[in-house]
Amino acid sequence: MTVKFIPNIWLVIGDKPGDNAQIEIIAKALNLPFEIRRVIPKPEFALGKPTYKISLSHLDAEQSDSLEPPWPDLILTIGRRPSMAALWVQQQSNGHSKIILLGRPKRWMERFSLIIVPAQYRMPNHSKVLQLDLPLMRNNEAAIETARTSWREKLSALPQPLTALLIGGQTKPFRFNVQDALGLLDKATQAAGNGSLYISTSRRTPPGVVEALKKHLPNNATLFSWSPDNTDNPYLGLLGLADRFIVTGDSISMMVEVARLGKPLAIFELPVQTDFSTRLQQTMGKWLHHDQNGIQAGLGKLLFKLGLVRYSRDLTALHRSLYDKQLAVPLGKPFIETGNTPANELDQVTQRILTLVATLEQEE
Secondary structure, three states: OOOOOOOOEEEEEOOOHHHHHHHHHHHHHHOOOOEEEEOOEOHHHOOOOOOOOOOOOOEOOOOOOOOOOOOOOEEEEEOHHHHHHHHHHHHHOOOOOEEEEEOOOOOOHHHOOEEEEOOOEOOOOOOOEEEOOOOOOOOOHHHHHHHHHHHHHHHHOOOOOEEEEEOOOOOOOEOOOHHHHHHHHHHHHHHHOOOEEEEEOOOOOOHHHHHHHHHOOOOOEEEEOOOOOOOOOOHHHHHHHOOEEEEEOOOHHHHHHHHHHOOOEEEEOOOEOOOHHHHHHHHHHHHHHOOOOOHHHHHHHHHHHOOOOOOOEOHHHHHHHHHHOOOOEEEOEOOOOOOOOOOOOHHHHHHHHHHHHHHHHHHO
16 A cells, blocks of 8 residues: 555554564554654563553653654554553644554553454454454564574584473463473473473573472473573574474463474463452453443443453463464474464554555545
């Protein structure tokens, strides 16, 4: 689509490289000029979640880029903290600035002009919702190639084939304790067969799990334990050189990065927590997701407006999407050796945004 009107576009992004990269991928594909407005949260909100509201109070003003007029025509944003700032800009512009959100809205769905969501988010069918199969994150091919060169000698010395076990950590609604980790280790050892198993943990891996892995490490396995001061991280080297991958089902980024490589992937599906709070949130999330006009759907919408329930995340939907497209298997089933890679959904995204830009042109 050819665009005559050149909108003023801001990318309102935060301190998460993975999120920022997805927004920048979209912006560059539009082939339109844009400006980056990076907003950095205050230290207490770097991990802690601020109350979702139209505000800049959660931001570190000295570390963040200034948000001043002239206000943009279009804002691309992602995540809780940046989208709060985007909503503030929209408010200051008296509604002139249209917002494209990558990910689920926490509140105020009507304030967003386009909502782009991958499979893990439960969203109702709506004209402003664009549902994707996978997140738009891409591999850094240059970094992987560099790591492939530097790790080749060390990894090729191990018995082949090389199976990489990439471990994340507990995230709602899933559980990941020592018992679960030992079950994973047993299945991964069987999957590795006569080859080698290279285990890499992450910053979210519970310390107890790491200690259990060290204690029960099989003879054919190597363990890398993540820590802030350990710079010899094999992750990129494994992406470049491992023959097969096992990834814990909590880690969207690791699953997608491996799937985009076209290498055999098995997913270890973490068990769901059984506490009352988790089960209640899942139930209310299903009510909100219902498309039909029923009592449950109506109650879900009311709870959403009151801020008591939000559109839920269902990582098992992402698993199913990968299975359906022959990009992965559940751990325990034979690896798929087809070399399939995900379809390119970026074109679909850019066309929807350019259509929105065309409507802005008509308003000018």
